[in-house]
Amino acid sequence: MTPADLSRTVLGAVRRAVEEGALRGPVPERVKVERSRPGGSGDYATNAALRLAREARMPAREVAEVLSGALARHPGIAGVEISGPGFLNITLAADSRHALVREVLSRGIRYGHGNGMAGEIHQYHHRPDVRAAVTADAVRRLLRAQGALVRTSCDRAEPAWAPLGATPDALGPPPVALPELRPVPVGVSADELLRRFGPDATRWALLRPAGHDRPRPDDGLLVQNEGNPLFRVRYAHARSRALLRNAADLGFTTGPAADEEGAVYEEGVDAGPADAAASALLTALGDHPAALESAARLRAPDRVARHLEATADALLGFQHTVLPTGDEKPSATHRSRLALAEAAGTVLAGGLALLGISAPEHL
Numbered sequence: 001m002t003p004a005d006l007s008r009t010v011l012g013a014v015r016r017a018v019e020e021g022a023l024r025g026p027v028p029e030r031v032k033v034e035r036s037r038p039g040g041s042g043d044y045a046t047n048a049a050l051r052l053a054r055e056a057r058m059p060a061r062e063v064a065e066v067l068s069g070a071l072a073r074h075p076g077i078a079g080v081e082i083s084g085p086g087f088l089n090i091t092l093a094a095d096s097r098h099a100l101v102r103e104v105l106s107r108g109i110r111y112g113h114g115n116g117m118a119g120e121i122h123q124y125h126h127r128p129d130v131r132a133a134v135t136a137d138a139v140r141r142l143l144r145a146q147g148a149l150v151r152t153s154c155d156r157a158e159p160a161w162a163p164l165g166a167t168p169d170a171l172g173p174p175p176v177a178l179p180e181l182r183p184v185p186v187g188v189s190a191d192e193l194l195r196r197f198g199p200d201a202t203r204w205a206l207l208r209p210a211g212h213d214r215p216r217p218d219d220g221l222l223v224q225n226e227g228n229p230l231f232r233v234r235y236a237h238a239r240s241r242a243l244l245r246n247a248a249d250l251g252f253t254t255g256p257a258a259d260e261e262g263a264v265y266e267e268g269v270d271a272g273p274a275d276a277a278a279s280a281l282l283t284a285l286g287d288h289p290a291a292l293e294s295a296a297r298l299r300a301p302d303r304v305a306r307h308l309e310a311t312a313d314a315l316l317g318f319q320h321t322v323l324p325t326g327d328e329k330p331s332a333t334h335r336s337r338l339a340l341a342e343a344a345g346t347v348l349a350g351g352l353a354l355l356g357i358s359a360p361e362h363l
Contacts, residue, residue: 007033025055026055031046041091043092047088068082077091105343112351117143123151123179152168152181153168184211186215193206196219204221207301211299229309236344240341284347291307315345
C-alpha cells in the first residue's frame with residue numbers, strides 16, 4: 001500500500017463514518033499521511049482526526065477512535081494506535097509490502113502517476129531564460145502526471161532549448177496576466193551548457209537546485225563516481241538492470257512476491273542487515289507517489305531529484321544482498337530480492353523520465 005493508497009483508505013473511512021452518522025461535517029477532498037517520525041510508532045501517521053474535530057464537534061481523540069475502528073478492519077492494515085491529542089499511527093500488513101512491489105512492477109515507469117489533480121487547469125508563462133524553460137518543461141511533465149491540464153508560454157524561444165526538450169506550448173506575450181515561473185537564472189547560455197555537459201547533465205544541473213538557489217554547473221557533473229549525484233542515480237538504475245541480467249545467467253528471475261513466505265522485503269523477518277536495507281528501499285518506493293504529487297503541487301522538480309538520490313542510495317545499499325554468493329543456490333528469497341531491485345530501478349527510470357533525463361541500462 002502506497003501513501004496515496006493509504007490516504008484514500010483513510011478518506012474512505014471518514015466518508016463511511018459520516019454516512020453512518022458516527023461523524024458530522026463535510027468530507028475533506030484529501031487526507032494527508034506521512035511517514036512516522038523516528039521514535040514514533042507505526043509505518044505512517046495522519047492528523048486527520050485533529051482536522052475533522054471542529055466540524056464534527058467532538059474531541060479529536062474521539063474522532064480518532066471512530067476512524068481507528070474502521071481502519072483496523074482494512075485487510076492491508078495490521079494495526080492502528082492513537083497518540084497525543086488524536087494522531088493516528090498506522091502499521092501496514094506484510095501483504096501490503098508485497099503488494100507495493102507488485103504495483104510498481106505492474107505500473108512500470110508510470111508508478112506514482114495519479115489523478116489527484118484531475119480537472120485542474122494550469123497556465124504558466126516564463127521569461128526567455130534556459131533555466132526557466134527547462135523548469136517549465138519539468139513542471140509541465142509533473143502536473144500532467146497527476147492528471148492536470150497544463151500549458152506553458154514564453155515571449156520567445158531559443159533554438160538551443162529544443163535539444164533540451166524545453167519547448168513552450170505557445171510563444172508571445174499572453175493575452176492576460178499569467179502566473180510566472182521564475183527560478184534564479186543560471187547565468188550561462190543554453191548553447192554553452194549543451195556544449196560542455198550535454199542534455200541530460202544540463203537538465204540535472206538546472207533542476208536539482210531549488211528554484212530560489214542559483215545553479216553552479218561544473219565539470220563534476222561529468223565525473224563517473226558516486227560523488228556525482230546524477231551519476232549515482234543513473235548508476236543505481238543500471239545496477240538494477242545488471243542484476244536482472246546476472247540472475248538470468250544464474251537461471252532465475254523475479255518470483256511472485258506475495259507467495260513467498262519469508263521474503264526479505266517483509267520487514268522484521270530476521271532484523272539482519274539485508275532486512276534493514278530492504279526496509280529502507282521499501283520506504284523509498286512507498287514514498288515515491290507522494291514525492292511526485294508534492295513536487296507537482298509545489299512546482300518543485302528539485303524534490304523529485306532529491307527523492308531519486310535517496311532511492312538510489314537505498315538501492316545501492318541493498319544490491320549486494322540480491323544474488324547468491326559462493327555455493328548458494330537461488331532461492332525464493334533471492335527471487336523476492338530481485339523483484340525489489342527491479343522495482344527500484346523502475347522507480348528511478350520513471351522519476352528521471354519526469355525530469356526529462358534518460359536512464360541508460362549500461363554505464
